[in-house]
Amino acid sequence: MTEYPLDGTGSVPAADIATAWDRELPGVATSSIGVITPLWRVAKALADERRRTLHRLGVDPATLDLLSTLRRAGEPWTLTTRELAERCLVTAGAISQRVARAERDGLVTRTPSPVSRRAVAVTPTDRGHEVVERTVRGLLAHEEALVADLTAGERRALGDLLERLAGSVRNAGEPG
16 A cells, blocks of 8 residues: 655545545546546645735735726726626625725725716725736736746646636536
């Protein structure tokens, strides 16, 4: 029997996990283990890296999501809270909390929306622009280093395959 370190690094090769399940539950399909297990490991490692990097850069993920969504919207970098909730994939309550926290920190302003009397428009302040641009530059430089071992072609191919898999997973969750 092969011994593996118990250091939480996911040292057991996915193929060994599949082989063990083939032995323990003959006839059960195990080929997904070779895809899903490495993806889970990479996802966890990337989440940990992003959390550490954002901590080092002094920004929490929710604030970065809010500021990035506003910045990517293009000039005048203003969205309603409803648009923000939709684009950030969070509830109206969650976006309200994010906006209130960012406003308290001097990163955004809220004004009545010209689109609707009931809507609130959110715009980054000069400080908000500085924070998001500095953070995104630092984060993307770090993440570029994480994928540096892959060629441009490998990155495109992997990205395409992951997008396809993400679509498949999304569709599997839809009522049919």
